[in-house]
Each structure stands twice: as structure tokens, then as C-alpha cells.
Amino acid sequence: MASGISSSDATLHVYISLSLAILICGLAIWLGDAAARRIGAAFLISWIASLLVYRNNAQNTDLGVLLVDVATLFFFVWASIKARLIWSVLASAFQLIVVASHLAATIDLRVTIGTFNLSMAMWSYGILLCIAFGTWTGRRDRRAAG
DSSP, X not given: OTTSOOHHHHXXXXXXXXXXXXXXXXXXXXXXXXXXXXXXXXXXXXXXXXXXXXOOOSSSOOHHHHHHHHXXXXXXXXXXXXXXXXXXXXXXXXXXXXXXXXXXXXXXXXXXXXXXXXXXXXXXXXXXXXXXXXXXXXXXXXXXXX
């Protein structure tokens, strides 16, 4: 890989990230309120769909992954409007940054694929933190209500 990260290191990162996404989104689907279940399921589906359409190209961003991320953004915004929770707005904002990163790397060739991939990973972890927080608050509120 051009960014100096070996292929096996990148593969290990994918497995760790996917495992973390399955754990957090699984908990959201199992224990979360309606908003956490919706956004958690959408994020997990998006993650898996991205793996299915991904083409390993060291020169360009992937149009298929961009389309998956744009669809996820629209769903997050819809779910956020429906839920009216600050963590869902923040998750939508992180997803918007993911889409903007796609566009920046496509428009400006000075943005390297390594930088693009790091950006995607960083904002995805932000989304996972939002989902984890939303799951925790939804469960807490449900317990407090009895």
C-alpha cells in the first residue's frame, strides 16, 4: 500500500473495526431504544455493504462505497429528525463528514488515499461512539421509566 501500512496491517484493522461495529451495533439493536436500533442497524448494514462493493484501488476513492455512505447519510438524517436526539444529530454530522471526505478525495488529487482511509476510520469511530451513547441513554431512560 502506498501509505506505508502493510496489507496485513490494513486487513487486521478491518477485522478489528468490523468486530467493534458488530459489538456496538448488536448491543444497540438488542438493548437500545428505537433510534439506537435504527441507526445501529443502518450503520452495520452500511459497513457490510461497503465491504461488498469495495474495490481495492490505491489511486481513487470508490464510487460504490460513496453511494453506500450517501444512502446511510440520508437514513441517519431521517432517523435523527424522527428521534430528535442530540446524539443522532452528531452521528449524522459525522456521516456527513465521511461523505465530504469522499468528495474531497475525489475532487482534490492532493488528498492521498491513505489520508482518505484514515479519515473514514476516524469518523466511523465517532459514529460508533454516538451509537454506544444512544444505546446507553435509551436503556437508562427505559429503566428509569420502570
